[in-house]
Amino acid sequence: MPLNAYLIVGALLFTIGAAGVLVRRNPLVMFMSIELMLNAVNLSFMAFAHFLDSVDGWMFVFLVLTVAAAEVVVGLAIIVAIFRTRREIDVDELNTLKG
Amino acid sequence: MILASSVFDFTPTAQDWLRILPELIVLGAALLVLLADLAIPAKGRGWLALVGLLGVVAAAVVTAGMWISGDGLTAFNGMIASDKAALFADLVILFAAALGLLFSPGYVERQGIRQHGEYYTLLLLAALGMMLMASAASLLIVFAGLEVLSLALYILSAFIVARPRSQEAGMKYFILSSFASAFLLYGMALTYGATGATALTAIHDFVARHAAPTGDFRPLLLAGLGLMAVGFCFKVSAVPFQAWTPDVYVGAPTSITAFMSVGTKVAAFVALARVFMVALGPVAAAWSPVLWAVAVLTMIGGNLYAVTQRDVKRMLAYSSVANAGYMLVAVVTGTQQALAALLIYLAAYATMNLGAFGVVLALERSDGLGTVLEDFNGLARRRRGLAAVLAVCLLALAGIPPTVGFAGKFAVFYAAIAGGRLELAIIGVLTSVLGMFYYLRVIWAMYFVEPQPARPAPAFVVAPAAPPASASAAASSSTGGVAVAEPRIATTVRADPAAVSVAETPHVVYPGTWLALALALIATIALGILPGALVDLATQAAQSLLR
Numbered sequence: 001m002p003l004n005a006y007l008i009v010g011a012l013l014f015t016i017g018a019a020g021v022l023v024r025r026n027p028l029v030m031f032m033s034i035e036l037m038l039n040a041v042n043l044s045f046m047a048f049a050h051f052l053d054s055v056d057g058w059m060f061v062f063l064v065l066t067v068a069a070a071e072v073v074v075g076l077a078i079i080v081a082i083f084r085t086r087r088e089i090d091v092d093e094l095n096t097l098k099g
Numbered sequence: 100m101i102l103a104s105s106v107f108d109f110t111p112t113a114q115d116w117l118r119i120l121p122e123l124i125v126l127g128a129a130l131l132v133l134l135a136d137l138a139i140p141a142k143g144r145g146w147l148a149l150v151g152l153l154g155v156v157a158a159a160v161v162t163a164g165m166w167i168s169g170d171g172l173t174a175f176n177g178m179i180a181s182d183k184a185a186l187f188a189d190l191v192i193l194f195a196a197a198l199g200l201l202f203s204p205g206y207v208e209r210q211g212i213r214q215h216g217e218y219y220t221l222l223l224l225a226a227l228g229m230m231l232m233a234s235a236a237s238l239l240i241v242f243a244g245l246e247v248l249s250l251a252l253y254i255l256s257a258f259i260v261a262r263p264r265s266q267e268a269g270m271k272y273f274i275l276s277s278f279a280s281a282f283l284l285y286g287m288a289l290t291y292g293a294t295g296a297t298a299l300t301a302i303h304d305f306v307a308r309h310a311a312p313t314g315d316f317r318p319l320l321l322a323g324l325g326l327m328a329v330g331f332c333f334k335v336s337a338v339p340f341q342a343w344t345p346d347v348y349v350g351a352p353t354s355i356t357a358f359m360s361v362g363t364k365v366a367a368f369v370a371l372a373r374v375f376m377v378a379l380g381p382v383a384a385a386w387s388p389v390l391w392a393v394a395v396l397t398m399i400g401g402n403l404y405a406v407t408q409r410d411v412k413r414m415l416a417y418s419s420v421a422n423a424g425y426m427l428v429a430v431v432t433g434t435q436q437a438l439a440a441l442l443i444y445l446a447a448y449a450t451m452n453l454g455a456f457g458v459v460l461a462l463e464r465s466d467g468l469g470t471v472l473e474d475f476n477g478l479a480r481r482r483r484g485l486a487a488v489l490a491v492c493l494l495a496l497a498g499i500p501p502t503v504g505f506a507g508k509f510a511v512f513y514a515a516i517a518g519g520r521l522e523l524a525i526i527g528v529l530t531s532v533l534g535m536f537y538y539l540r541v542i543w544a545m546y547f548v549e550p551q552p553a554r555p556a557p558a559f560v561v562a563p564a565a566p567p568a569s570a571s572a573a574a575s576s577s578t579g580g581v582a583v584a585e586p587r588i589a590t591t592v593r594a595d596p597a598a599v600s601v602a603e604t605p606h607v608v609y610p611g612t613w614l615a616l617a618l619a620l621i622a623t624i625a626l627g628i629l630p631g632a633l634v635d636l637a638t639q640a641a642q643s644l645l646r
Contacts, residue, residue, distance in 0.1 A: 007292075014285055021278050030274055037281035041288050048292040056297040057288075060239060064284065067246045074253050075273055081257060082266045091274070094267045097346040 006047035013040035025091050027082075031075050038068050109176045118174035118181035120165070121158040121189050122230050125196075128154020129223035136216020144215035145204040148611070151219045152200045155226070159193040162186050171643060173236045177298050180236040180373075187442055187640035188233035188369040191449050192362050194622075196226040198453045198615040199358030202460055205609030206354045209465050210259055218258060222358065225251035229366035238287045238297040241370050245283070245334070248366060249276050252359050256351035262467060268350025275333070275343040283330025289323030299378040311381035324379065324386050328393075331374075334367040337393050337427060338400035341420045345404075348416035353463055356412070357456035360419050361449045368426050368445060376433050377645055383433050390431045394523060397424030398530040405537050412459055412470045414537055415452070418496060421534055422448055428527055429511050432518035439641035440510035443633055447495070447507030450626065454492035454619030458485050461608045461616070475541055477550030485608065486545045488616045495623045497538040498531050503623050506630035510637075 013036055020033025042061045049057025086093065116123070131154065132147050139146060171182045179185075199222060212218060228248025235241040253276070257269020291297050294305040310316050329340070336344040348356045375386060401421030408414040422444075429441035459470050462478075462485065479486040495504030508531060515524040626633050 010288075014281075017281070018278075021274070027270065027274065031277075034274070034277045034281055037278075038284065041281065041284045044285070044288040044292065048288065052292070052295045054295060056239070057291060060242075060288070060291070060297065063239060063243060067242075067250075070246070070250055071273075071277055074250055075277070078253065078257050078266065078269045078273055081260050082270060085261065085263060085266065091270070094270055096264050096267055097271075097350050 003047055003051045007044060010040045010044040010047065013037075013043065027075075027079050027091055030091070031072075031079075034071075035068060038064055111175060114170075114172075115174040118165075118169070118172065119179055119234075121162045121186075121193070122179075122227055122234070124154055124158040124161060125193075125223055125227045125230065128158075129220045129227065132223065133216055133220045136220075145208070147215050147219045148200045148204045151223050152197060154223065155193050155197045155200065159190060159197070162189045162193065177300065178237050178240050179231070179234050181234065183636075183640040183643035184369060184373075184438075184442070185234035187636060188365050188445075189230050191365050191446050192226055192229045192233065195358050195361040195365070195449055195453060196222065198457070198619060199354055199362075201611040201615035201618075202354040202357060202457055203611075205607075205612050206352065206460050206463075209606060210352060210467070211261075211465070212258060212352070214258075218255070221251040221255050222355070224248075225255065225359065226362060229362045232366040233369040235370055235373060236299055238291065238299070238302075238374070241374065242280075242284060242287065244366065244370070245280065248363065249280065252355070252363070255355045255359075256347055258352055258355070259467070264350040264467060265352065266350075268347045271343050272347040272351075279330050279333030279340070282326050282333070286323045286326030286328070286330055289319050290327065291323075293317055293320035293323055299373055303378045303381065306379060307381040310385075314384070316382060316385050320382070321385060324382075325389065327374065328386060328389055331367060331371045332393055335364060335371065335423045335426070336420050337423050338397040338420065341397070341401065341404075341417075341423075344420055345408075345413050345416040348419070349410065349412050353412065353456060353460035356416075357453050357460060360416075360456065361452055364419070364423065364426070364448065365445050368430070368441060371430060372438055372441060373644070376430060376438060380433065380645070387431050387433065390427060391523070394424055394427035394431055395526055397421070397427060398526055399424075402530045402533045402537075406533065408537070409473075410471050411475060411541060412456075412463075414541075415455055415459065418534070418537070419452065421530065422452075422496075424530070425508065425511050425527055428515050428520065428523045431523065432515045432520045434514065434518040435641050435645045437511075437514040437518050438645050439634070439637040440507075440514040442637040442640050443510045443630075444507040446633055446637070447503040447626065450619050450622040451492045451495035451502070451504050454488055454616060454623055455496060457612065457616045457619060458489040458492070461485055461612050464606075472541065472544055475544045476548040478545040481550070484613075485616075488620050490542050490545065491620055491623060493538040493542055495627065497535045499535075500627065501624070502627035503630065503633075504627070506627055506633070510634070 017033045017037035017040060020036065021030050024030050024033065042064055045057040045060045049055065128151055132150050135147060135150055136144070165181060166183060166186045169181055169186070173180050200219065203218070203222070207215065207218060225248045228244050228246070228251060231247060232241060232244030235244055253269055253273045256272045257266050259265035290302065294302045296302050296305060310320060333340040348360060375390070379386060398421060401417055401424055405414050405417035405421060408417060426441055426444055429437040429444065462474065463469055491502065495502035498504045498508040512524040512527050515527070
């Protein structure tokens with residue numbers, strides 16, 4: 001397959017993820033959308049690394065995967081903490097701070 | 100597919116480890132604090148700050164030593180730089196971390212945070228991430244440093260678990276910052292695809308050889324630049340990507356706000372300078388119009404938003420947005436002189452902003468309130484020392500000589516004019532004048548306004564769906580009217596104490612806080628009267644980065 005095919009799929013996934021973050025109101029779903037964006041990036045990195053025959057892209061992918069895992073831990077912990085005090089987690093209800 | 104096997108031949112030497120010694124010391128201190136937390140009995144947890152502080156001071160001493168005798172080369176196969184720009188940024192970040200640690204014990208105790216060990220460990224790890232990001236010589240390390248600092252700060256923002264405002268700050272910071280990270284990362288991927296490299300020097304060589312002479316920027320490179328610019332603008336809280344800043348700065352524990360408002364700015368701006376001014380300098384024509392527009396929007400927008408704020412913490416948050424605009428002016432100018440000016444401004448911003456947030460932190464009550472403009476009325480009579488420190492820091496933020504704020508603004512605008520960006524300098528000066536209004540308003544309140552006794556707290560905290568408790572209602576009605584509004588607030592924001600101000604006895608300001616405030620004050624004035632040393636250091640740092 002040509003490089004462009006991978007890049008187009010990556011761009012599509014990234015756009016779907018970005019749209020998900022902007023449109024959805026549940027932090028869990030927004031969070032999943034961010035993961036989708038990160039994986040779109042991974043796909044692009046792998047495609048480039050393959051076609052450029054360079055290892056930098058592969059290294060980046062490992063780093064991104066690790067960071068994504070760490071983000072899951074922190075993000076879910078914050079969501080759980082909020083759910084414990086409020087019993088719901090819609091981001092539209094997170095409006096104590098404004099102005 | 101064949102991978103170039105020669106890449107794996109690299110073996111780290113002792114020199115490599117020496118070049119990242121400051122980072123290693125901060126990491127060691129973070130782990131030591133985590134261990135000491137288990138050994139120290141609950142009553143003495145305040146001493147953990149001292150352990151962290153010793154680590155930070157040791158790292159600063161080593162950094163200063165590296166400035167004098169280090170070789171300034173990159174470590175680990177061109178991954179991490181130890182040039183003077185990195186060391187300069189490290190020193191400013193360590194200064195911010197030290198002051199953050201000094202602010203913390205008293206504040207943490209008053210806010211009822213019990214997990215001291217985790218708090219100080221995460222603070223030190225955030226400092227480590229900032230130092231890494233500022234020292235990055237490869238896109239890989241820019242991202243790694245950014246994530247180390249962000250992950251620590253997400254947790255720290257939400258650290259007062261029982262307080263909805265803190266939770267909300269953590270949540271907003273987490274979602275928006277990860278969103279921005281994804282953009283930055285996608286930009287890095289496309290730049291990698293367009294240039295075939297992640298090392299900043301290699302990217303520089305590629306664009307200087309292929310893209311710059313022809314002026315033919317491939318769409319891939321342009322898309323990569325744009326996405327990276329968006330990601331960075333989010334991180335430095337430039338307009339129109341500033342939405343998260345005030346909420347996070349207000350909701351997070353103030354000791355953390357003080358530290359991160361300075362530390363993340365230093366890390367992100369030095370990384371931005373490394374990527375855009377240095378590595379992508381040859382193709383400045385492709386990115387400088389975009390950052391030009393962002394800089395103008397940020398200077399105007401940040402100051403306009405700040406004028407409308409009643410809460411001083413929130414005003415300072417928007418002031419940090421406005422300051423990001425002045426720093427962007429230096430980035431857009433792009434000369435070596437502008438880079439030195441950027442570093443001077445970052446150091447100036449660190450001292451004056453830490454001082455201002457430090458006073459706000461010392462005044463904040465145990466329910467996290469007490470920082471609106473009305474609370475500062477007549478402060479000079481009640482708290483002479485705190486009012487004086489805040490007055491000096493606000494004058495510095497307004498850019499009035501002989502403070503360091505003036506030196507910073509002068510350096511940036513002078514570099515902009517010398518670099519042929521007269522229009523940016525003019526807009527910068529005009530918006531600074533606008534900025535004086537909201538800084539001086541606080542000083543006016545402290546020194547010339549009579550305090551109103553037993554005035555109810557303002558509308559800022561008031562919960563959603565509780566219109567009766569708006570500011571005017573609370574102010575005009577007697578206690579009876581407020582009492583009606585109170586239960587309703589209590590149901591919506593359960594863990595938050597009542598929005599009505601309880602007359603709390605003035606708390607003691609801890610010695611550590613005083614020491615930190617004194618340090619910030621001395622630095623603000625001393626560097627303002629004698630900016631020569633700072634200018635000299637910043638110029639050396641800029642020369643190490645941009646030739």
